[in-house]
Amino acid sequence: MRFLVKIVKVIKIYVDTLSMKNSDEENEKGSKMYGNTAHNIYAQNNVGIESPEKLISMLYQGVLRFNAQAKKAINDGNIEKKIYWINRSIAIITELVSVIDMKQGQISQYLEALYAYEIQLLGSASLDNDTTKIDEVSNVFKGLSEAWRDTTDVAQ
Secondary structure (H helix, E strand, C coil): CHHHHHHHHHHHHHHHHHHHHHHHHHHHHCCCCCCCHHHHHHHHCCCCCCCHHHHHHHHHHHHHHHHHHHHHHHHHCCHHHHHHHHHHHHHHHHHHHHCCCHHHCHHHHHHHHHHHHHHHHHHHHHHHCCHHHHHHHHHHHHHHHHHHHHHHCCCC
C-alpha cells in the first residue's frame, strides 16, 4: 500500500504541474486547447468537477464501474456489451498512461508498466471470458483509488 501512495504522489505532482502550466498559458494566450484529453475533459466540464485531482479519482472509479458492467455482461453471455465495457475501461487506462510524467523517474515507469499490464489483462479477459482477470484489474484500481483519495483528500 505504501508503494501505491508513492505512485499516487507522482500522479498528483503531475496533475498539479499540469494545472499550473495550463493556468499560466490561459492567462497569456486566452482560451486554448489543452495537450491531453483528460485535462481537456476537465476543462470542458469544470463546473461539475472541483479539481484535476477529482478527475483522476473519477477515472479510477470509471474503470471500476466499467469492469463491473463487463463482468456482468460475461456472466450474462452478452458479447457485445462485454466488448463495449472492456473497451471503455481500456480507454480510461490508456488516458491515464498518457498523463504520466515520465520525468518523475522509476515510479513513473512502474506505473506505466502497471497500467499496460492491466490493459493486457482486460484484453485477455475479453478473449477468454475470464471474470477473474477483470477482478484482478478491479482490485488494482481499488487500491489505486484508495491511495489517491488518502493522498489527495479527494472526497468520493
